[in-house]
Amino acid sequence: MPFHAVCKRWHYAPLTPPPPPQSCSPTPRLMTLRAETGIVEFFDPGYNVVTTQKTDIPKLRGARIRSSKANWLLMSSGNRGMFFFHSISNDIIELPDLLEEHENSCSAWTFSCPPDSSSSDCFVVGLFMSQMYYIIKVGDTEWKYHYFLNAGDFATSDCNNSLFFKHSTINLLDKGNLGTLSIKENSAAQRPRWKFYGKYFSNVYNGGMLVVFLSREEGDVEVWRYKLKGKVLEREKITSLENNKTLFVSFGGSYLKTCVAHGLGNKIYFPMFHDNNKGVFYCLANRKYYSFDYSAIKAYSSSNIFNLVQPRSCIWIEKEND
Incomplete structure (x- = not known):
């Protein structure tokens, strides 16, 4: 008799490791940068193994991963340095240094498309508490630093990474409220436009946006779908991912597969x-x-995250297509 058929409770106990994925969709990998050495590690969840890649790229030493798209990583270095790094080819695209008087105080970063895209309209945006933000269009020679003084109580934080681009608009959440930042006239020089509570809300997950809340203390997890109904932003608690899907969540890069x-x-x-x-x-x-754990008699399980290690500079990236 199959182990999972014994009872309903045992059906959910993953005590046997899954076979390596073959016919299923490609599995994202977690890329971790050890800033002190510049060593890069890749974790493959299908095989539950970490591989180490020693690099001779001095620029990675002291750097931090901020965001990713299509194997391109947005990196910060020190108080002012910013650049793109390709996780497969090791190509680097330099960005101008941040302004000396402001340096890098941003809690969240994102960019609109791969910087080598044929459209070339790649914007990079860094936000600090939703009231100050950096913006540059790749190819420009200087960052623009904008203020927004009417955000009220809406504010991002270093625990909030609910932002992404869609048609030159960033959507982000704070304590369950939605804000949008729209780039004007395809220019970093023009002050972007803020809207709050969802008039320009983008439908990205079955008519809504999927949001994962992870408590800092014990690691309690909640998943919610935010959906715009008319001009009212509604939310619904999700207890099961549709179609038996898997979520990969990290600051700056997440996937639903x-x-x-x-x-x-x-x-x-x-x-x-x-x-x-x-x-x-x-x-x-x-x-x-x-x-x-392929080598352990009993798989690891815990109701909290007290004994777990969380790398500081890491991000989920998708494998490059064969």
Whole structure:
């Protein structure tokens, strides 16, 4: 008799590691940068293994990953340095230094499209508490620093990464409220326009936006779908990912994938590890953290994140197409 058929509770206990994904969709990898050495690590959740890539790229030493799209990483270095790094080819695209009088106080960064895109209309935006923000169009020689003084109580933080581009508009959340920042006239020099509570809300997940809340103290997880109904922003708590999907969540880069590997449906992978670099995922069905371990007799499980390691500079990236 199959182990998972014994009882309903055991059905959710992932004590046997899944086979490596073959026919399923490609699995994102977690890229971690060890800033002190410039060493790059890649974690593959399908195999539950971390591989190390030693690089001879001095620019990566002391750098920090901020955001990603299509294997391009937006990086910061020191108080003013910013550049793009391609995680496969190791190509680098330099950006001008941030303004000396403001330096890098931004809690969240994003960019609109790959910087080598044929459209070439790549904008980079850094936000600090929604009241001050950097913006540059790739190819310009200087950052623009804008203030917005009428944001009220709306403010981003270093725990909030709910932002992405769609048609030159950034959507972000703060305490459940929605704000949008729209780039005007395809120019970084023009002051972007703020709107609050969703008039320009973008439908990105079955008619809404999927948001994951992770408590800092114990690691309690909640998933909500935010949806615009008329001009009213509504939210609905999600207890199961539709079609048995898997979520990969990190600051600056997150993915919702279908059929990553057998046994990983309705799970959320965070950038967390337990002993010996074993990746940890969260099971929505029984609200606990687990890890598949090919060498252990019993798989790791925990109701909290007290003993888990979270790298400072890491991000989920998608594998390049073959």
